[in-house]
Amino acid sequence: MPAVIRIEGLTKRFGDVIALDAVSLDVAENEFLALLGPSGCGKTTLLRAIAGLETPDAGQILIDAVNQNGRAPYQRPVNMMFQSYALFPHMTVADNVAFGLRQDGLKGAALTDRVREALARVEMEALGTRKPQQLSGGQKQRVALARCLAKRPRALLLDEPLAALDKHLRERTQLELMTLREKLGIAFIVVTHDQDEAMGMATRVAVMDRGRILQTGAPRDLYDRPLNRAVAGFFGHMNIWDGAVTGTDSVACAAGTVRVADPLPREGAMVAVAVRPEQITLRGPENDVGSNQITGVIAEVVYGGTVSTYFVRHGEHRLRVVRQNGAGAAFRRGDTVTASWPAAAVRVLAP
Amino acid sequence: MSAARFRKTLLAVPWVWAALLFFLPLAIVVKISLAETAVGVPPYTALIDHGALRATLANYRDVFADSFYAGAYVSSVKIAGLATILAVLAGYPMAYAIARAPERRRGLLLLLVTLPFWTSLLIRIYAWIGLLRPGGVINAVLESVGLIDTPLQMINTTAAVCFGMVYAYLPFMVLPLYARLERLDPALVEAAGDLGATPWRAFLSVTLPLSLPGVMAGALLVFIPCVGEFVIPDLLGGPDTVMIGKVLWSEFFSSRDWPLSAALTVVMMAVLVIPVLAVQRTLGEEP
Structure with a gap:
């Protein structure tokens, strides 16, 4: 499986704190990768660096073999779902989804078709005229997802996608994300601090601590064969x-x-x-x-x-x-x- | 005292305040505006004389009949409006920069914005006279470097009045705008960028519309006092700068026509109520 995203020696410092310490990682075209680690381990920084929201101090990120260094977020073929969802409060659900497509110059029927398609994918087509503040937490999450997917990204980046949902909704959404990824056939990279979430959703997990990747592997492998104490302790x-x-x-x-x-x-x-x-x-x-x-x-x-x-x-x-x-x-x-x-x-x- | 009663008492405070310091004085002004001038102290007739109501709308008729007053209102609204627009243009980048500055530095920057308030407005406007007058600092510098031969006429112009207003009321624009921008979730702008918007497009389609309530609040805080402003047009303005604040002053103090100036005040308030209500309506629609 070819790598859609290749990360090579990525380093990022915030003052004295090393958020990413020469991280290298390949993400295959068709995988559900979870970045798992305690808060402050660098997982969110890594995700934001892929999106272009953080500028690395060293190393590089390649998407489809194209070096992304120096490319702004709006120039990158990946989309990110923010932990707060970051829905635009002054726009309707449909306008939120259309926002990214309008930036690509889409207009008229082509635009409305793509918006409808994206909203249908998350079963939200009936609520296109609502404003975000009229939606429940789960509905907001779906709109945020649709807004990213409408852009047909090469990879979807999800920052703690289930953190704001209650327990029942979390399990259901987890299954939906897995199904959705299989249907779309694109890479999902999800950041989470919850080992059960990572184990349940991901096809591969990268365990991070203090800016380094400690071990990567299928959930089962990590659980059965941890390489060191941190992975063993963090994973169950x-x-x-x-x-x-x-x-x-x-x-x-x-x-x-x-x-x-x-x-x-x-x-x-x-x-x-x-x-x-x-x-x-x-x-x-x-x-x-x-x-x-x-x-x-x-x-x-x-x-x-x-x-x-x-x-x-x-x-x-x-x-x-x-x-x-x-x-x-x-x-x-x-x-x-x-x-x-x-x-x-x-x-x-x-x- | 029970919690509910305490709450009610607390909520009554602003109402008592408004009643004593706004509605009561306003009622007195309205009362005076319905009287006639009289020689004496106070220099107007009583509203109720020997049990009979003696109210006249003659002052209002004068206000509307004399095009001089209408011109003064229009010119006040124009100058205040221009000053407000300039204050938005100058204040927005300032508020934006402060809201984006590192958190530990914001306090200092806000302090700098409010620093001019530590000196009286009158003194500060006098200082501008010193800077702008023909033999003043700015003309002297321009002449010494050879940019001009004869002093520029900057003082006693409408432009100087406008400039003085922007200078004096800029903090009232910056502070509410800053409060609004600072509360804006940075993830919204990041999301716009992530979805393909250039920084400028992200600003126009996300930051600007979401900060409009702050712009409106700031614009009101600048526009309203500017319309009735007296000190700045009096000190920096010229003979052709006619503003209602100056007209009021001369009717009150020079002509000693209290009822007419009271009527002028009531009409000015009516003029100002319109933009306030318009802004309140747009703010009310906010999420």
Whole structure:
């Protein structure tokens, strides 16, 4: 798949703060890419730089192999949906959508056709004469989307598109965005701080922190194989222990001896081992001290409908375990349990 | 005191203020405008004399019959209108620049805009006399660099009056306009650019229309006092600068014709009410 957007060594400073630190990234023609990270990680700056709203200090952005350095936002074949939607309050819905097309010199029937088409795409054609302040949050979001799509951009940039919506609407809109992107066949780049949102929508996720991309990959890959602590911690929860390599497949840490299926560095090296909470099974207490298991007391149970989260106290650590409700024996707070996990579930992270 | 009563009391304050300092004086002015001149103190007849109402519209007839007064109104509105337009042209870039300046510097810039108010208007207009008169600073500089041979007649012209008004009332234009521009979401202009508008097009189709209420508010604050302005036309104006403020002054103090000047005032207020209502209507339509 050819790259529609290619970012090479992009750097941006705001005073002493490095918002983007030599970021390189390719965006394929047909992907739904999520830029995921905590606030201030540089994800919004990266999106705005692609749109031309921030001027990078170094590096370049190519769209369809054309260098965009020095090109103003109005000269770039991408469109951005702003977090606040930025609908023009003095124009009707139809005029908002027509705005971008008028800049391209479209007039008359050609213009109205394109406006109608864009509004129909988001099921808003009935509300063309309304003013933005007469719309609900979800309707505003649709108009903002239609306004971008009417321009038929090469890529759509979405800044926290679901942040202003309530929970139900968020799930529905998420599905709609996915369907829409498949229909249009253009790249969507979405900025979000919400890992569930990123995992649910995107075909690929780039995890960012402090102006750098830590890891990119399909949501499943990032979840199953995080490369470092930041990705592991940001993308769901993990139980992480620091330890030292004691053999070709074993690490000694606070959880005892942990056997690992993944390749390990040489003996004596410091590493961190990590296990997802749902990969751990609980059973009644056992006395034999094997590898990949610990025995402790349940300190807390958080009921969550389909699953419950158990916190098992073991020395100074609190092991997080997620269990399907109704599967096997129920454990209560204060019960002593043995928690175990297979070697294949253990991930090795940089210390 | 309950919260509701406290609220009501608080809301009554502006009404009491307006009643005491606007409506009551206005009623007195209207009353005087319906009287006749008389020799004495006060120099007009009482409205109710021995139980009989003695009101006359003769003063209003005089105001409308004498084309001199009509000319004074028209010329006042013209000069004030021109000053208002110039104040918009000068004030808009200032307000825009301040609204776009870094946040920590805006306070200082706004302070600079209001700085002239720290000196009395009269003193500042006198200073302009010193700058504009034939032997004044500007003429002296122009002569010394050889740009002119004879002094330019700048003082005592209608242009000087207009200039003085722009100078004196510019802050009233800048401040409401700044307040409006500062509240404008920068994402709106960015969105216009993102959708293909050049910066100039984005300004014309987004920033300007959304800042019009600020322009209107500022224009009113400049136009209304300028129409009735007395000090500036008196000090900077010439013999052919006829403005209603000056006419009022001379009818009141020189001719001691209080009823006629009261009638002139009432008519002037009526003239001013029209633009105020027009602007209020456009502001009322705002989102």
